[in-house]
Amino acid sequence: xxxxxxxxxxxxxxxxxxxxxxxxxxxxxxxxxxxxxxxxxxxxxxxxxxxxxxxxxxxxxxxxxxxxxxxxxxxxxxxxxxxxxxxxxxxxxxxxxxxxxxxxxxxxxxxxxxxxxxxxxxxxxxxxxxxxxxxxxxxxxxxxxxxxxxxx
Amino acid sequence: xxxxxxxxxxxxxxxxxxxxxxxxxxxxxxxxxxxxxxxxxxxxxxxxxxxxxxxxxxxxxxxxxxxxxxxxxxxxxxxxxxxxxxxxxxxxxxxxxxxxxxxxxxxxxxxxxxxxxxxxxxxxxxxxxxxxxxxxxxxxxxxxxxxxxxxxxxxxxxxxxxxxxxxxxxxxxxxxxxxxxxxxxxxxxxxxxxxxxxxxxxxxxxxxxxxxxxxxxxxxxxxxxxxxxxxxxxx
Numbered sequence: 451x452x453x454x455x456x457x458x459x460x461x462x463x464x465x466x467x468x469x470x471x472x473x474x475x476x477x478x479x480x481x482x483x484x485x486x487x488x489x490x491x492x493x494x495x496x497x498x499x500x501x502x503x504x505x506x507x508x509x510x511x512x513x514x515x516x517x518x519x520x521x522x523x524x525x526x527x528x529x530x531x532x533x534x535x536x537x538x539x540x541x542x543x544x545x546x547x548x549x550x551x552x553x554x555x556x557x558x559x560x561x562x563x564x565x566x567x568x569x570x571x572x573x574x575x576x577x578x579x580x581x582x583x584x585x586x587x588x589x590x591x592x593x594x595x596x597x598x599x600x601x602x
Numbered sequence: 603x604x605x606x607x608x609x610x611x612x613x614x615x616x617x618x619x620x621x622x623x624x625x626x627x628x629x630x631x632x633x634x635x636x637x638x639x640x641x642x643x644x645x646x647x648x649x650x651x652x653x654x655x656x657x658x659x660x661x662x663x664x665x666x667x668x669x670x671x672x673x674x675x676x677x678x679x680x681x682x683x684x685x686x687x688x689x690x691x692x693x694x695x696x697x698x699x700x701x702x703x704x705x706x707x708x709x710x711x712x713x714x715x716x717x718x719x720x721x722x723x724x725x726x727x728x729x730x731x732x733x734x735x736x737x738x739x740x741x742x743x744x745x746x747x748x749x750x751x752x753x754x755x756x757x758x759x760x761x762x763x764x765x766x767x768x769x770x771x772x773x774x775x776x777x778x779x780x781x782x783x784x785x786x787x788x789x790x791x792x793x794x795x796x797x798x799x800x801x802x803x804x805x806x807x808x809x810x811x812x813x814x815x816x817x818x819x820x821x822x823x824x825x826x827x828x829x830x831x832x833x834x835x836x837x
Contacts, residue, residue: 457627464623473614482619486626487782498808515813519784522815523717546613556819565614579790579812580823588823593606600606 456496459505460489466567467513473562474517484520488513503576510569511577514559521555549599557592560585644680648672652694656747658768679799680749686783688799689716690831691750700746703729707741714755717780721759743767749776784813786833788825795820800831 464485471481471488492499492512499508550558556578563569563577574585645659648669653676662673675693682688697705706729714720722735722742729738742753743765754776758764766773788795789806795814796803814820817827817834827834 460627461623464626468622469614478619482622489626495808500809515784515811518813518815522785546609554822555815556823561610562614565610578823579788579810584823597606
């Protein structure tokens with residue numbers, strides 16, 4: 451991957467990466483910072499990029515690594531409320547925001563990747579370094595927790 | 603479940619600020635200045651029990667071969683730390699030469715985990731002298747082994763840096779380095795999580811690296827903590 455390919459990839463993926471980061475980190479500044487750091491890291495580690503990966507999968511892996519490390523640092527700080535999504539007609543966004551905060555971190559990351567970008571189970575498994583079955587069970591568990599929180 | 607699917611899709615609808623990509627690329631071109639230039643600019647003195655002093659200069663010094671081995675090990679670990687490949691030090695520190703109060707302050711400062719900060723007042727409370735924030739500041743200011751004993755992780759209560767023996771610029775760089783270095787790394791092929799800097803972690807290939815926010819998170823998707831660096835006991 452040379453600098454030009456990289457610039458093109460950044461332009462193509464920046465918006466999608468940003469959405470994932472925004473949903474995970476909860477504010478624009480941190481999300482933009484995360485995208486920048488992720489792209490920088492991806493570029494620095496370009497030697498180890500294996501073509502058997504889709505470039506997007508690789509970028510998402512680097513981005514989630516950056517975001518999750520940011521979340522680690524926040525664990526002692528009370529969690530910030532997630533940003534409200536685009537309000538649907540019957541979606542009570544405050545409820546969904548609060549409910550998502552109750553979902554464990556790993557499951558929340560998978561939910562964000564799955565719903566923002568429609569990534570497949572296989573891609574999610576590659577991004578988080580877990581098996582496809584773990585992806586499925588984590589997503590199901592995350593959704594079950596969400597459902598329960600919304601019903602309360 | 604279908605209703606939840608729909609809600610999540612709406613909630614996660616993509617949105618991004620304008621001109622994000624060009625901003626990112628511009629920041630990317632403005633290359634950051636690294637701490638690498640600090641490598642090899644320390645004079646490290648050690649006794650047989652561990653590192654005694656670290657100050658500007660060069661070389662590894664000690665009265666015996668064992669002491670010099672400690673100093674050289676400290677040099678290697680500092681190198682890795684500045685390159686963002688290490689988040690903790692394993693080399694022993696010998697604080698026999700400092701006073702009892704200062705030793706307690708330094709020991710307490712060493713407990714602040716990588717990437718986090720605390721205030722002088724909080725540290726004073728933890729050593730049992732809640733009104734001695736200034737004395738704590740002096741004790742840290744005279745830290746004989748900076749960086750290894752992380753006195754840079756203590757900042758003033760109002761969020762400003764306070765004094766640093768090597769200058770505020772270096773304190774900023776150290777804290778920035780710690781902010782952008784992930785601390786808990788999992789290997790996707792062995793399913794083991796390590797602290798960054800563990801001998802096993804350093805052998806993990808880039809494509810196999812995943813970052814976790816905590817050991818519990820890693821355990822929830824089937825990773826076990828490394829038995830060498832023991833990330834669960836790390837704060």
